[in-house]
Amino acid sequence: MNDTTHRPEQPPQAGQQQGEQAPGPDWRAASEQLALLRNSVNRLLIGQEQVVEQVLIALLSSGHVLLEGVPGLGKTLLVRALANCFGGSFRRIQFTPDLMPADVTGHAIYQMAEGRFEVRRGPVFTNLLLADEINRAPAKTQAALLEVMQEKQVTIDGEPLPVPRPFMVLATQNPIEQEGTYPLPEAELDRFLLKVLIDFPSHEAELKLAAAASSGRIEQHLQQQPAGQLTLERLRELQALVPQVALDQQVLDYAVRLVRATRDAAQLRRPAGPRASIGLLQAARARALLAGREFVLPDDVKAMAVPVMRHRVGLSPDMEIDGETADSVLAQIIDTVEAPRL
Numbered sequence: 001m002n003d004t005t006h007r008p009e010q011p012p013q014a015g016q017q018q019g020e021q022a023p024g025p026d027w028r029a030a031s032e033q034l035a036l037l038r039n040s041v042n043r044l045l046i047g048q049e050q051v052v053e054q055v056l057i058a059l060l061s062s063g064h065v066l067l068e069g070v071p072g073l074g075k076t077l078l079v080r081a082l083a084n085c086f087g088g089s090f091r092r093i094q095f096t097p098d099l100m101p102a103d104v105t106g107h108a109i110y111q112m113a114e115g116r117f118e119v120r121r122g123p124v125f126t127n128l129l130l131a132d133e134i135n136r137a138p139a140k141t142q143a144a145l146l147e148v149m150q151e152k153q154v155t156i157d158g159e160p161l162p163v164p165r166p167f168m169v170l171a172t173q174n175p176i177e178q179e180g181t182y183p184l185p186e187a188e189l190d191r192f193l194l195k196v197l198i199d200f201p202s203h204e205a206e207l208k209l210a211a212a213a214s215s216g217r218i219e220q221h222l223q224q225q226p227a228g229q230l231t232l233e234r235l236r237e238l239q240a241l242v243p244q245v246a247l248d249q250q251v252l253d254y255a256v257r258l259v260r261a262t263r264d265a266a267q268l269r270r271p272a273g274p275r276a277s278i279g280l281l282q283a284a285r286a287r288a289l290l291a292g293r294e295f296v297l298p299d300d301v302k303a304m305a306v307p308v309m310r311h312r313v314g315l316s317p318d319m320e321i322d323g324e325t326a327d328s329v330l331a332q333i334i335d336t337v338e339a340p341r342l
Helices: 027-044 049-060 077-085 101-105 139-151 201-212 217-223 233-244 248-263 273-288 297-309 315-322 325-337
Strands: 065-068 088-096 106-111 117-122 128-132 153-156 161-163 170-171 192-199 268-270
Touching: 027 049, 027 077, 027 217, 027 233, 049 065, 049 077, 049 170, 049 273, 077 170, 077 217, 077 233, 077 315, 088 325, 101 106, 101 139, 106 139, 106 153, 117 153, 117 161, 117 315, 139 153, 139 170, 192 217, 192 297, 201 217, 217 297, 248 273, 248 297, 248 325, 273 297, 297 325
Parallel strands: 065 170, 065 192, 088 128, 128 170
Antiparallel strands: 106 117, 153 161
């Protein structure tokens, strides 16, 4: 399999002679740590294995996630469990119609006694930010997240302030209630790497969930340090491994063809843009790493195509009248694109 990722030559490190190769990434150790991380989150968010996998893929890709599901399915619990498993800081913003942009990013206050402005940083200065019910705030407040989601910084009083790394936004929205909500602008939707749908758990999973929650075991686990908890430094190292996952030219071409196929589809009035191609490759690489592989398979690309594109496309009026969804239409389009055989 040909690796199309360019790796510049590194200078020899201390104690390393010229001509000797630096030790490569320890893929096995990374796989074991990620397995522990996934098991720790699944232990708290019972019955949502696919949701946990997709959120971890976004975390490894340094991307953001839009979570959609009815209330009570554990969206907040998911973020708390994730923050607990890698020792990162966690902040929550409850989006409401009267929330102001400065309530999200922070603001500068003039201190009369000292004769200077003091910057008070908002809740975005954290590792994991839960934007709860993001569609309940008007567009000007939603737009307060645009800069920090793309640039990993916030400009306050003309001064750019970087947020801690890693930084990840997990925004939630309720698909049922429409009254008192504001649709997210396309520019902001495009900044989410994945849109993850949370559905009701199975009967067996709900039995385990009800027993664990009613006995207080879930809260007890949240107060304890899980086995194999990652440090922030180790998580950054794992994120740095994602671009090193080998990507064959045929797989790259397949990912781009999937995205471009949405631009020729009559079922869509708004196709996916180039950011979808980039995001699809990032997510496919992270999925391969999470599965313990050093290379991307066409199945990785195909599995991530719908979560990456479902919020980036718009259905034509005919499809909406017929009751089709973005997922069903994208599935039809994906089936028309031939996958490479490696």
